Amino acid sequence: MKLDADYFRALETPRLARLAPNLVAAAFPLMKLMPARFILDRAEASGELKPGAHIVETTSGTFGMAVALLAAARSYPLTLVTASSLIDRKYQARLERLDATVVAIDDPLGDGNQTGRLKFLNNTLKENPESFWTRQYDSAGNWLAYANLVDILVRNVGQIDFLVGCVGTGGSLCGTGTFLRQIFPDLKIFAVDTHRSMLFGQPVGKRMLRGLGNSVLPGNVRHELVDEIHWVGAYPAYQSAHALFRDEGVFMGPTSGAAALVAKWVASKHDGATVAVIMPDEGHRHADTIYNEAWLADLPGWPCKHPTEPETLSRIRPAKESDWTHFPWARRRLDDVLLSQ
Amino acid sequence: MVETGNLDSTVATRKPAFRAGKGHAIAHHGELLQGVFEDDAGRLHRGLMTLPLDRIRSVATFKITETARIKALPPDRTKAETAARLTLEHIDRSHTGGDLVIKSAIPVGHGYGSSTADVVSSIRAVADAHDVKLRRSSICRLAVAAEGASDAIPYEDQAVLFAHREGVVIEHFGGALPPLLVVGFKAHNGTPIDTLGLQPARYGSEEIQLFRILRGLASRSIRFQDPYLLGRVATVSAQISLRHLPKSRLDVALQIARQHHACGVQVAHSGSLVGVLLDAAQRDAWTKALDLAQTIRDAGFKDVEIHSVNTEEALENET
Ligand SMILES: Cc1ncc(COP(=O)(O)O)c(C=O)c1O
Numbered sequence: 214m215k216l217d218a219d220y221f222r223a224l225e226t227p228r229l230a231r232l233a234p235n236l237v238a239a240a241f242p243l244m245k246l247m248p249a250r251f252i253l254d255r256a257e258a259s260g261e262l263k264p265g266a267h268i269v270e271t272t273s274g275t276f277g278m279a280v281a282l283l284a285a286a287r288s289y290p291l292t293l294v295t296a297s298s299l300i301d302r303k304y305q306a307r308l309e310r311l312d313a314t315v316v317a318i319d320d321p322l323g324d325g326n327q328t329g330r331l332k333f334l335n336n337t338l339k340e341n342p343e344s345f346w347t348r349q350y351d352s353a354g355n356w357l358a359y360a361n362l363v364d365i366l367v368r369n370v371g372q373i374d375f376l377v378g379c380v381g382t383g384g385s386l387c388g389t390g391t392f393l394r395q396i397f398p399d400l401k402i403f404a405v406d407t408h409r410s411m412l413f414g415q416p417v418g419k420r421m422l423r424g425l426g427n428s429v430l431p432g433n434v435r436h437e438l439v440d441e442i443h444w445v446g447a448y449p450a451y452q453s454a455h456a457l458f459r460d461e462g463v464f465m466g467p468t469s470g471a472a473a474l475v476a477k478w479v480a481s482k483h484d485g486a487t488v489a490v491i492m493p494d495e496g497h498r499h500a501d502t503i504y505n506e507a508w509l510a511d512l513p514g515w516p517c518k519h520p521t522e523p524e525t526l527s528r529i530r531p532a533k534e535s536d537w538t539h540f541p542w543a544r545r546r547l548d549d550v551l552l553s554q
Numbered sequence: 555m556v557e558t559g560n561l562d563s564t565v566a567t568r569k570p571a572f573r574a575g576k577g578h579a580i581a582h583h584g585e586l587l588q589g590v591f592e593d594d595a596g597r598l599h600r601g602l603m604t605l606p607l608d609r610i611r612s613v614a615t616f617k618i619t620e621t622a623r624i625k626a627l628p629p630d631r632t633k634a635e636t637a638a639r640l641t642l643e644h645i646d647r648s649h650t651g652g653d654l655v656i657k658s659a660i661p662v663g664h665g666y667g668s669s670t671a672d673v674v675s676s677i678r679a680v681a682d683a684h685d686v687k688l689r690r691s692s693i694c695r696l697a698v699a700a701e702g703a704s705d706a707i708p709y710e711d712q713a714v715l716f717a718h719r720e721g722v723v724i725e726h727f728g729g730a731l732p733p734l735l736v737v738g739f740k741a742h743n744g745t746p747i748d749t750l751g752l753q754p755a756r757y758g759s760e761e762i763q764l765f766r767i768l769r770g771l772a773s774r775s776i777r778f779q780d781p782y783l784l785g786r787v788a789t790v791s792a793q794i795s796l797r798h799l800p801k802s803r804l805d806v807a808l809q810i811a812r813q814h815h816a817c818g819v820q821v822a823h824s825g826s827l828v829g830v831l832l833d834a835a836q837r838d839a840w841t842k843a844l845d846l847a848q849t850i851r852d853a854g855f856k857d858v859e860i861h862s863v864n865t866e867e868a869l870e871n872e873t
Contacts, residue, residue: 254596255759353759360763364770371774371783392767396786 221282225250227362227492229369230463236480236488237370238473239362240463244493245349248384249279251358252347253287265289267344269337271330273299273308273315274424275494276349276382281311292337294330296320299423304498323419327429349382351432356388363392366489375483377403377476378491379425379468380412383434385491390438403479404439404542405472407450408531413442413542414551421447421534424468424493436550439542443523445471446534448512451503452519454496458504464496467503474537478523529554574617575685577678579671580608580707581660583738583829583861584822586731586784587772587791589765590757591715591724598762599717600754601724603772603787604667604706605736605820605829607861612658612671616679623651626676631656633669634676637700641680641688644696652683664740665825670704673697695721711864713776715769719754725769727776733834734781734817734863735843739855740826741801755798755823764790781833785818788831792821804828806853814846828855834865 225246227239241247256262268284270277273295284291291313298320305315318333320326338344349355362385366373376393378386390402409418410426413436417428422445427434445453447467454470457463465473469492476490502508509515514535523539524532529550532538542550588602616638624642626635634656642648654676660668677696681688688696690708697704698721706716706723713727757765768787775783789808796804801821807828811819817831830850832843843860851858 357759357763360766363767367767367783368770368774371778371780392764395764396767396771396790 221246221286224282225279225361227365229365230461232457232461232463232473232477232490233480233488235484235486236476236490237366238463238469238476238490238492239366240465240469240492242495243275243279243282244385244491245274245276245279246282247361248349248352248355248358248388249276249283249347251361252349252352252354253280253283255354256345262289262345263343267292267337267341268347269294269334269344270347270349271295271327271334272349273301273305273317276347277308277313277315278304280347281308281313284313285311290314292316294318294334296326296330298323299325301498303501324417324428349384349431349433350429355382355384355433356391359385359388360392362389362491363396366393367396370487370489372397372487373400373489374486375401375403375476375479375488376491377405377472377479377488379405379472379493380434381425381427381468382431383412385493387433387435387438389491391435394438401440402438403441403443403475405443405445405468405475407471408444408446408534408536408538410444413439413444413540414529414547414554415444415531418531422450422467422471424466425471430547436542436547437544440544441539442542443475443537443539444532445474446532446536448515448517448535449474449520449537451509454499454503458496463492465492466494466496466499468493475523475539478521573683574615575679575681575683576613576615577675577680577682578611578613579674579678580606580710581610581612581666581668581671582705582707583607583736584665584820584825584827585705585791586788586820587715587765587768588795588823589768589791590762591765591769592762593724599724600719601715601717602705602823603713603715603727604709605788606707606710606731606863607666607736608710609861610659610661610666612656612660612668612675614654614656614672614675614679616655616676616683617653618683619651619653621651622649624654625652626654626656628656631672631676633701634672637673637676637696638680640696640699641677644688644692645681645684645686647684652680654679663825665822665827667705667707669701670697670707673700673704674708691723694723697721713772715772725773727773729776729779731776731864732779732781732784733865734784735832735834735839735865736820736829736861736863737816737832737843737846737850737858738827738829738861739807739850739858741804741807741821741828741855755795757794757798761794764794781817781831781835785816785831787818788820789818791823792819792828795821795823799823801826801828803853803855807850807855810846810849810853814842814849816846829861834862 224243450471453474517535715725
């Protein structure tokens with residue numbers, strides 16, 4: 214193993230940006246480095262991950278980039294399994310420059326073919342029993358890692374009354390929320406998802422906003438922590454990301470835009486309370502898409518009116534990419550909410 | 555701080571055999587935080603943050619003798635005797651010995667830190683007899699060498715996270731504790747605990763991660779002198795400690811603290827002491843403390859006392 218290569222620890226250290234007097238954003242260059250490092254460190258310490266062993270994961274997103282950085286620095290071969298519909302050529306080239314092998318599984322339905330990816334991954338594990346699967350969907354390391362974020366928040370902000378964040382695997386919001394609520398029991402947790410993600414009870418379908426939401430349910434999503442769920446469409450998320458850059462000089466990805474939209478609304482409704490929002494990645498990766506006027510102009514229905522308030526749902530249902538809806542989750546289990554529908 | 559010896563100006567001209575030194579050490583009321591903490595290299599260290607109690611003390615005198623023998627009084631203070639021996643070695647006087655006399659007002663076996671206080675007062679008395687000023691970090695190291703584990707009382711009201719089995723400070727929080735009133739009492743009907751016989755707690759990953767946050771919150775509470783954040787640190791740490799050393803009816807104490815809008819609840823992690831923390835800087839702090847003390851007595855707890863930490867109150871005020 215090489216010397217501890219920590220020159221990129223700063224990538225998992227969020228800049229704290231005050232978006233309003235009572236709203237603090239934890240703006241990460243690459244949030245997923247926090248769980249990726251924690252999971253690898255734990256597996257190395259326990260002996261589960263042996264020097265030079267093969268690492269595998271089913272992602273080509275930011276978690277893949279984080280594992281690729283660490284695997285390169287620590288000399289582990291890495292295979293990332295993705296779907297043909299999700300390929301981002303430039304991002305794949307960056308991953309490959311870090312010596313990661315990116316395998317794209319055929320995806321005729323265009324839903325990410327998570328089943329096919331898992332089948333491929335399980336075969337790899339069977340053929341090579343020494344290999345290590347980081348399991349961001351259900352590894353406890355994913356959510357436990359976010360004690361680091363809470364440490365940064367409490368040292369710099371102190372008491373926090375509302376936490377807002379996206380849900381993809383659930384690690385960041387549920388980890389941060391679990392710890393933060395232990396020290397501030399009155400904490401309210403607002404989850405941000407997108408239309409046609411199944412995480413909070415919507416029927417699955419094609420999702421335009423990538424990085425948050427899911428078509429399968431990861432074990433790291435803990436519904437009982439969540440007070441309120443917001444579904445933000447792709448368009449208001451893009452518009453919110455644009456506004457963050459223009460108004461605050463904070464250049465972030467579209468999921469950060471979605472989270473900021475909800476957080477600003479929460480902060481405006483609760484004057485005396487302190488709101489913290491998690492922003493998972495920077496805008497550079499999205500320069501050719503959501504920060505590109507030509508790309509935006511080709512979107513059906515773009516430009517559209519920016520919603521200033523969410524529509525309150527009494528029944529969970531999908532909505533248009535230009536819509537923003539919310540629903541009082543009230544810390545219930547998914548099954549209980551679905552039964553009540 | 556090392557107290558200056560109570561010797562008059564003629565001392566310097568006396569024979570070394572008659573020189574004596576004096577040292578004191580304060581008690582504590584258990585811990586505000588105790589757990590394991592990761593250093594920058596990822597290694598874990600057991601550590602704690604002591605709640606000092608300067609009203610009760612151990613006082614030691616040490617009279618130098620020329621034989622390399624140390625005689626302690628009372629004779630059962632063997633750890634203090636060891637500490638005196640180690641101190642002589644540390645200051646390069648191991649060819650000498652002395653008579654060590656300890657007088658302590660600190661009750662034994664409840665988590666007031668009586669043993670460490672005897673050790674620390676003895677170290678200070680030996681150093682004082684030899685006109686040596688020791689740094690607090692040296693006193694801590696000697697204390698741990700003498701008794702295996704120690705607490706941070708040499709730092710008195712300065713807030714530090716202290717590795718109590720290694721004798722080193724993990725983090726200096728950079729200031730004194732905010733002024734507090736502590737309504738203290740004893741769980742378990744006041745039955746003493748053999749503190750040195752306790753097994754060290756084994757913490758799980760979630761607890762270790764929570765300790766990281768509590769350390770961050772403790773740092774914030776000292777930097778901004780916020781007794782409420784410090785109270786949250788203490789309460790969560792006390793709740794974790796319950797999983798390792800159960801305290802009867804702590805839930806009742808927690809509930810009373812909440813009803814009285816106290817900052818939080820702390821415990822002696824190896825003792826029976828429990829303390830409800832109040833902001834001493836708030837209006838009518840003493841009235842609130844007296845009221846809280848009565849509620850706690852009415853709930854059936856033993857030996858209810860009010861202590862002040864880092865306040866400007868006259869000592870007579872304390873009950
Ligand atoms: C850009 C981006 N935003 C948000 C998320 C959701 O975070 P989590 O998986 O911790 O729920 C992810 C996760 O993949 C992401 O890559």
